[in-house]
Amino acid sequence: MKISILQENFAKGLNHTVKAVTNRPNIPVLANVLIQTEKGKIKLSTTNLEIGINAWIGADVKEEGSLTVSAKLLSEFVNSIKPGKLELISVGQKLVVKSVDNNAEFYVIPADDFPTVPMSEKEPIITLKALDFADAVNKTVFATATDDSRPVLTGVLFEAKGKFLTMVGVDGFRLSKVELKLSKELKSGMKEIIPAKSLQEVERIIRDVSSQKDIIEIYMLGDKNQILFKISDVELSTRLIEGEFPDYNQIIPKEKISSFNILKEEFRNAVKIIMVFAKNVIGNKTKFSINPTNKKLTLSTTVVDVGNNDSEVDIAKVEGESLQTAYNAKFLMDMLGSMKGDEIIFEVNGVTSPGVFRDKEDKDYIHVIMPMRIE
Numbered sequence: 001m002k003i004s005i006l007q008e009n010f011a012k013g014l015n016h017t018v019k020a021v022t023n024r025p026n027i028p029v030l031a032n033v034l035i036q037t038e039k040g041k042i043k044l045s046t047t048n049l050e051i052g053i054n055a056w057i058g059a060d061v062k063e064e065g066s067l068t069v070s071a072k073l074l075s076e077f078v079n080s081i082k083p084g085k086l087e088l089i090s091v092g093q094k095l096v097v098k099s100v101d102n103n104a105e106f107y108v109i110p111a112d113d114f115p116t117v118p119m120s121e122k123e124p125i126i127t128l129k130a131l132d133f134a135d136a137v138n139k140t141v142f143a144t145a146t147d148d149s150r151p152v153l154t155g156v157l158f159e160a161k162g163k164f165l166t167m168v169g170v171d172g173f174r175l176s177k178v179e180l181k182l183s184k185e186l187k188s189g190m191k192e193i194i195p196a197k198s199l200q201e202v203e204r205i206i207r208d209v210s211s212q213k214d215i216i217e218i219y220m221l222g223d224k225n226q227i228l229f230k231i232s233d234v235e236l237s238t239r240l241i242e243g244e245f246p247d248y249n250q251i252i253p254k255e256k257i258s259s260f261n262i263l264k265e266e267f268r269n270a271v272k273i274i275m276v277f278a279k280n281v282i283g284n285k286t287k288f289s290i291n292p293t294n295k296k297l298t299l300s301t302t303v304v305d306v307g308n309n310d311s312e313v314d315i316a317k318v319e320g321e322s323l324q325t326a327y328n329a330k331f332l333m334d335m336l337g338s339m340k341g342d343e344i345i346f347e348v349n350g351v352t353s354p355g356v357f358r359d360k361e362d363k364d365y366i367h368v369i370m371p372m373r374i375e
Contacts, residue, residue, distance in 0.1 A: 001035075001037065001063055001064065001065025001066070001067060001088065001089065001090040001095075002061075002062040002063035002065075002087075002088070002089050002090075003037065003042060003059050003060065003061055003062065003063075003087070003088040003089075004059065004060040004062065004085060004086070004087055004088075005042065005057065005058075005059040005060070005085075005086050005088065006083070006084070006085060006086070007078060007081060007082065007083050007084055007085070007086050007099065008083050009057050009058065009059075010057060010078050010086060011075075011078045011079050012057075012208070013042075013044045013055040013056075013057040014033065014044065014071070014074060014075040014078055014079070015075065015079070015208075016044075016053060016055045016205055016208070016234050017033055017044045017045065017046040017053045017054075017055050017071065018033070018046065018071050018072055018075045019046075019051075019053065019201050019204070020046040020047055020048055020051045020052060020053040020201075020236075021033070021046050021048065021071045021072060022048045025048065028109065029068055029109045029113045029114050029115075030047065030048060030049070030115075031070060031071060031072070032046075032068035032069055032070055032071055032109055032114065033045065033046050033068060033069065033070075033071035033074060033075075034046070034066065034067075034068045034111055034114045034117075035066065035067055035068070035069070035088070035095075036065075036066040036111065037059075037061045037063075037064045037065055037066065038056070040058075040059070040061055041056045041057060041058055041059055041061075042056070042057050042059045042061070042088075043055070043056050043057075044056075044057065045114070045117040046071055046117070047115060047117050049115070050195070050198075050238065050239050051197075051198055051201065051236065051237070051238045051239075052117035052118055052236070052237045052238075053117070053201075053234065053235065053236050053237075054117055054119060054234070054235045055233060055234045055235075056233040056234075057233070065090055066111035067090055067095060067108045067109075067110070067111050068108065068109045068110070068111055068113070068114050069095050069106040069107070069108055069109075070106060070107075073106065074097075074106055077097070077104055078097070081099050081102050082099065082100065082101070082102075084099060084100055085099075085100075086098065086099050087099075090108070091105075093107060093108050094106060094107060094108060095108055117237070118221055118224060118226055118228060118237040119228075119235060119237075120217070120219045120228055120230050120235055121219060121221060121228075122219070124217035124218055124219050124230070125160075125186065125190060125218055125219060125220050126160060126165060126182060126186070126190075126217070126218040127182070127183050127184060127215055127216070127217050127218070128165070128180060128182065128183065128215060128216050128218075129212075129214070129215055129216075130206045130210040130214045130215055130216040130231055131206065131210055131211075131212060131214070132180060133180070133202075133206065133216050134202075134203045134206040134207060134210070135340070136167050136178045136180055137156070137167075137199045137200070137202065137203040138203060138338060139167075139176055139178045139338045139365055139367075140156050140167045140168065140169035140176045140177070140178055140199075141156060141169055141196040141199050141200055141203075142169070142176070142334050142337075142338065143169035143170060143171055143174050143175060143176035143334075143367070144156060144169040144170070144171055144196040145170075145171040145172065146171075150172070151241055151242075151243060152193055152241055152243040152244065152245050152246075153170055153171055153172060153246075154195060154196055154197075154241065155193040155194050155195045155196055155241040156168065156169045156193070156194050156196055156199055157169075157170075157191070157192075157193055157245045157248070158190060158191070158192050158193070158194055158227075159189075159190070159191050160182070160186050160189060160190040160191075161186065161189045161190075162185055162186060163181055163182045163184075163185045163186075164179055164180065164181060164182060165179070165180045165182055166178070166179050166180075167179075167180070168245075168248045169196065170245075170246055170248060170251070173328070173331065173369070173370050174331050174334075174335075174367070174368060174369045174370065175248055175251050175252070175354075175367070175368040176338065176365075176366075176367050176368075177248060177252070177365070177366050177367075177368075178364055178365045178366075179364040179365075180364070183215075190220070191245075192220075192227060192240050193240060193241040193242075193243065193245055194227055194238065194240065194241070195238055195239070195241060198236065198238035201236060202216075202229045202231070202236055205231050205234050205236065206231055209231060209232045209233075209234065210231060210232065214231070214232060216229060216230065216231050217229075217230040218230075221237065225239060225240050225242075226238060226239055226240060227240060251354065251368060252354075252356070252366065252368055253347070253348075253349045253353055253354055253356055253368075255349050256319075256320075256347040256348060256349050256356070257320050257321075257323075257348070257349050257350060258290060258292075258319065258320030258321065258323045258347070258348050258349075259317070259318070259319045259320060259345065259346060259347040259348070260290065260292075260295075260297070260315040260316065260317060260318045260319070260345075260346055261315065261316045261317045261343055261344070261345055261346075261360065262297060262313060262314075262315050262316070262343070262344050262346065263313075263314075263342060263343055263344075264336060264339055264341065264342055264343060264344050265342070266313050266314065267297075267313055267332075267336060267344060268333070268336045270297075270299050270311040270312070270313045271286075271299065271329055271332045271333050271336060272333070273309065273311050274286050274299045274300070274301055274309055274311050274329050275329050275330070275333060276309070277301045277302070277303050277306075277307065277308065277309045278301045278329035278330075279329075279330075280303045280306065281301055281302075281303060283328055283372060284328045284329040284330045284331075285301065285326050285327075285328065285329075285372050286299050286300065286301045286326060286327060286328070286329040286332070287299065287300045287301065287324060287325075287326050287374065288324070288325050288326055288327050288355075289322075289323070289324040290315070290318070290320075290322060290323045290324070291322055292318040292319075292320065292321065292322060293322070295314060295315050295316065295318050296312050296313065296314065296315065297312070297313045297314075297315050298310055298311070298312050298313075299311045299312075299313070299329075301329070323348065323350075323351060324351065324374065325348065325351045325352075325355070325371045325372075325374065326371060326372040326373070326374050327355060327369050327371060327372060328369070328372065331369050332369070335357055335367045335369065338365075338367065339357075339359045339362075339365075339367075340359060340361065340362060341359040341360050341361030341362060342360075342361070343360040343361070344357055344358065344359065344360065345357070345358040345359075345360055346358075351371065351374070352371060353371070354368045354369060354370050354371065355368070355369045355371060356368055357369070
């Protein structure tokens with residue numbers, strides 16, 4: 001193998017693919033990146049057997065070849081050296097990387113020992129604007145569970161039918177749901193659970209390589225129980241989560257007895273202040289009191305033997321009578337971070353009913369938070 005490549009392009013490709021490498025794999029070759037020449041480009045591949053990533057980079061290929069080297073070591077080295085032209089040359093059991101003022105050698109494991117990383121097959125089942133998809137991921141993954149006691153809750157439900165894709169994240173205490181319009185109508189429906197961690201990597205790749213015009217293609221690898229996301233010259237495949245996802249429609253309240261509108265930044269500032277105290281309370285519990293007479297929302301929390309705080313925020317378009325419930329303040333902050341508009345609509349059907357939060361500027365997004373008991 002003999003290749004000339006720009007440091008900045010090589011570094012970017014390595015930064016994408018290294019995300020699929022575990023620190024201490026059971027199989028040594030899984031700590032490596034597979035480097036292959038392919039049609040005047042080099043292809044980088046990594047996998048941890050749950051996630052696989054392929055990235056293609058333009059290069060001047062003088063001699064064909066393939067090999068694997070330590071992914072993290074190579075990535076750290078390439079990211080540390082100056083921009084400019086690099087030479088990659090295989091010499092015996094080593095890969096030599098030469099720059100203007102630096103040379104390094106990396107020990108090689110043969111490419112034949114590296115497992116096959118899935119690639120896109122046939123036609124994509126779904127095509128979307130990449131940045132719209134990244135926004136949808138951002139609005140749902142934070143509401144998924146982080147422990148494996150119920151594996152289905154560690155993923156986001158993809159439910160596609162006709163010209164719409166619904167994405168839902170649930171952790172048992174909150175729910176995020178967003179609906180996206182597809183560019184093409186689906187011939188057959190789709191209902192799968194995709195690991196949240198995989199989607200976070202897809203979002204990172206999109207933010208790094210995509211513009212407003214770029215698209216993401218989604219492929220089902222049915223015989224492998226996998227799904228693949230293609231963004232520009234990067235592909236990420238991941239195993240699907242098996243199991244029955246909760247009926248999220250049963251969680252979303254259909255009626256309301258109280259509602260108001262609130263400016264997002266004023267709400268965020270109040271929650272940020274209340275978190276100073278709430279983070280010292282079990283469950284970050286914060287009382288949530290609506291006063292329709294003076295049109296105020298009061299957030300309050302008390303830390304035993306430490307202190308307490310009350311924060312008031314103006315609200316508008318208030319409907320219903322006064323009401324007091326409680327929510328996890330961290331959940332409120334997470335929700336606020338997912339909203340893009342300047343104004344939020346809140347609805348609730350009683351003190352024991354879930355709170356519904358909507359972005360006034362995004363009618364296709366809804367967030368639900370379960371209440372906490374007021375003692």
